Amino acid sequence: MKRARVTLADVAALAKVDRAVVSRVVNNDPALSIRPETRERVLAAVAQLGYRPNAAARSLRTARAHMFGLFLPDFANPVYAEIIKGAEAAAAGLGCVLVTGSSTGAGLGGYMDLLGQGRIDGLLLAGAEGESELLAQLDRMAVPWLMLNRRSPAVKRYVILDDERAARLAVEHLVGLGHRRIAHLAGPEGADTALRRSAGWRAAMRDAGLPEGPIVAAGYTPAGGAAAMAALLAAPEPPTAVFVANVASAIGAMESVREAGLDIPRDVSMVAVHDLDLASYLAPPLTTVRMPLAELGRRGVELLGSLKPDDSVAEVLDGPIELIARRSTAPPVSGGPGG
Amino acid sequence: MKRARVTLADVAALAKVDRAVVSRVVNNDPALSIRPETRERVLAAVAQLGYRPNAAARSLRTARAHMFGLFLPDFANPVYAEIIKGAEAAAAGLGCVLVTGSSTGAGLGGYMDLLGQGRIDGLLLAGAEGESELLAQLDRMAVPWLMLNRRSPAVKRYVILDDERAARLAVEHLVGLGHRRIAHLAGPEGADTALRRSAGWRAAMRDAGLPEGPIVAAGYTPAGGAAAMAALLAAPEPPTAVFVANVASAIGAMESVREAGLDIPRDVSMVAVHDLDLASYLAPPLTTVRMPLAELGRRGVELLGSLKPDDSVAEVLDGPIELIARRSTAPPVSGGPGG
DNA sequence: TCCTCATGATCAATCGGTTGAGCCTGCACA
């Protein structure tokens, strides 16, 4: 399928017009009017030759790459898949492509250098870690960027989900079922999302007039969840329900419950944040809080495309957050677990 | 962090040399020698101004984008996360960036058009579906491409994993444990990987002198796996072991086993292809076959970078394939399930 | 008949690097 490179000049020659005309037709340039029959001739030539503009030349001239980037720490995490979906759709709506890359591994630093100047119109960063090095890199690039679902004193542009509201929803569900001893398996200490979810749990407990139950840092990993849950179950008066900061640690926590010879939800109810497909395949299917992740990606791209160079943004995404009740939550059996 | 655009000319002016010299220093051009002290001066100027070459200009002139693309159908599938990892590393080794995008959704077609000419040096396609439309698009692009782990009559360049060997390994493990009635939950009918895995199962059964057990198409989804497994268990003489084409359908299959009141591995042993993290968190942890997925991504980029325009490639990746034994497989209880 | 003006098309500079060709300079050799 060898196909010679077709340029503007080829199209212009075939249509017997100047290259400028072709360019204006192709871009629907409103500044200059083109006679309809000329336009037809040009479009016919474009179609006949299969002309497609050279992106590099266009970018060079216009200083716009028509490309946004989204960097994330871990492609294996399905949370990001949702975000990517929304961001891609939004980019396509702006006539741009979204490219994703991982912000870890061989070093985001070198990777960003490769991106060079003029290759990307804006960068979305999701769940970034290794902040100082990362931010230094970003400053060296003349590229606008934005953090997704992460605040930080050093960051002036971010969009976050309402993790606090999500946490309240989870806790209110448990309270509604009759639970009073509701523990919390928190995310990594210091992680922004983790802090917000913990704050929501605390607020909801207070609002319900319940004593703040035990809170244990579990990280965002199965191993962390397993250890934290084991610790909770070993306490003299274990909780009848747990609000877990994410699904990964909930998986570990479920394992600990099983290993203790207890049953979910009979002995312990469990809710976690983010309604991943995975949640419905666990045993038992896990009750979760669904967050507007795709919306987060969409909004991120939208902002990147419209912000002025020095604008700052601090937005809490106002999307639907809902509790997806599955079989991991049920009213407490009086007497609690261990009985 | 406003920072004026720095160009070659700025660096040249500061270092008091021609732009050509700067270019040659920056690119380590071997064709022309530069005096060491001149080189020093240039590098100092580059550092002082924070110069970084404009990617668009360079691409325009050299007709190389230093960028490879990897398109995949589903970011939520952890199989691809591994492939991405390998591909990114290989690209970095070639001084290129890897960008990924999804091949489904709003339409790969429009998306590829956006990529335009000259933005990508080569494309890797993983698990592509919607073949005819896709291939038509690709033909319209003057971009070399390669399929990962998928053969097709219409495709002249691909690298595949040795799925057949993986399947044999799985079956041999079950045979080694003493199983004789080994069923197979196959992938989607017509899918290339599914066919190869089924072929491997068949060959291994034959080699072991066993009658070919029942085979049911289960797709690559939990729902498909659940349905297929339920069907198998309803048979008069159910299998004591199942080789499942992938982890997703194994998850569904496990659920069906549970719902039938049976136990894994006591009543049914189960092995699936691809050693995802997830596998070790299932209940019970799932025995899997680990395939060199990162290697596949790595090799794909490597080939893209080195192939001549009309070369074709049909390569079976020769990487390590190993069985990861977990708790979902055990010797059969004599008498089989249902007893 | 001449001038004005809108319309529709062309000209040519420009974006920022890359690279083959050509130009100095000084040294070696006859």
Place this chain on the structure above:
DNA sequence: TGTGCAGGCTCAACCGATTGATCATGAGGA
């Protein structure tokens, strides 16, 4: 003293599209 040659730089064309400035044409008005 003249020639040859190589090392080290500079010149300038070029990649392909965009876009402000300019030009040609014909219609409408005085």
